[in-house]
């Protein structure tokens with residue numbers, strides 16, 4: 001693909017900002033796939049291990065504090081939470097994985113739910129897989145990446161909490177991440193980075209989403 005000019009980049013960033021300025025509403029939580037809403041809207045999903053900063057990121061993207069509930073909220077965390085962005089896009093907050101000492105059955109149920117969702121959801125355009133920039137891609141994330149590779153859609157890595165590391169550490173984790181994703185067939189080549197706390201690079205992520213419409 002040809003390099004974007006500065007002007008095109010700015011236009012993309014603006015498109016993303018405009019999209020995320022629109023009204024976003026919580027629609028429903030889905031525990032069983034037969035409860036999924038119709039697939040008439042394009043859909044993107046956010047995934048990541050518990051505590052990666054997923055709810056904070058969704059809230060930061062919309063400049064709202066309480067749109068997505070943090071993992072400390074009981075109930076909604078083992079479900080797929082659907083948000084409707086101005087009837088243009090569904091944003092799906094997938095349940096976090098990697099719960100320490102979870103019973104095998106809980107993990108298996110999670111895998112079944114997510115796998116069936118990923119394979120069967122025709123309107124899903126991209127999964128954004130969140131990785132804590134302090135830790136990089138861990139074994140459990142790799143397992144999810146293999147699952148995503150098999151499910152056939154595209155996924156893109158987003159490094160979170162970059163305000164917590166130095167520029168040098170960030171460069172290192174970006175290089176390591178690039179190397180790891182080169183082994184994954186369905187991983188999108190560009191790695192994004194964000195800080196919800198300091199509102200860093202959120203516009204780049206918004207632009208990436210807007211480009212999928």
Ligand code: GDP
Nearest residue numbers: 050051052053054055056070071161195196197
């Ligand atoms: P979730 O389980 O993935 O939804 O994670 P949360 O959004 O609940 O975040 C987990 C913890 O990380 C909370 O204490 C957040 O305040 C913190 N956190 C999330 N994003 C950031 C960030 O960008 N920077 C910093 N410093 N902390 C963050």
